[in-house]
Amino acid sequence: MKVLEKKITVTNARGVHSRVATRLAMIAREHHVGLRIIHGPDCIDAASILDVLGLALVCGSKVTVRIEGERGAVEPAMAAVRLVLTAQDES
Numbered sequence: 001m002k003v004l005e006k007k008i009t010v011t012n013a014r015g016v017h018s019r020v021a022t023r024l025a026m027i028a029r030e031h032h033v034g035l036r037i038i039h040g041p042d043c044i045d046a047a048s049i050l051d052v053l054g055l056a057l058v059c060g061s062k063v064t065v066r067i068e069g070e071r072g073a074v075e076p077a078m079a080a081v082r083l084v085l086t087a088q089d090e091s
Contacts, residue, residue: 003066004074010061011086021052023084031077033069046081 010016016024024046028035035046039061044051057063065081067074 001068002071002074003068004078005064005066006078006082007062007064008082008085010057010059010063011088012084013059013088015058015061016052016055016085018049018053020084020087021046021049024052024081025049027077027080027084031069031073031080033067033073033077035077035081036066036068038064038066 012020024035024037025048028047037044037046037052037055039055039057042055043066044055046052055061055063063085065078065085067077067081069077
């Protein structure tokens, strides 16, 4: 098992809305990893769309993303999470 942790600033203009939260849950499932998002005192499992939405992340929010899984899975999962949280489009 490998753990990878990165700080990411949400730059999606609409913040983290339901489509983004759904995509994060899909990334965790597709890559077979544990995906946690830490924001302030909160540390949530991104497999729960409602927990992700409960963080109320807006453009400019700073989070720490922690991914646990097999060595070959954590890096691609982190890259996918980073793309979703920093997307410049409206998705």
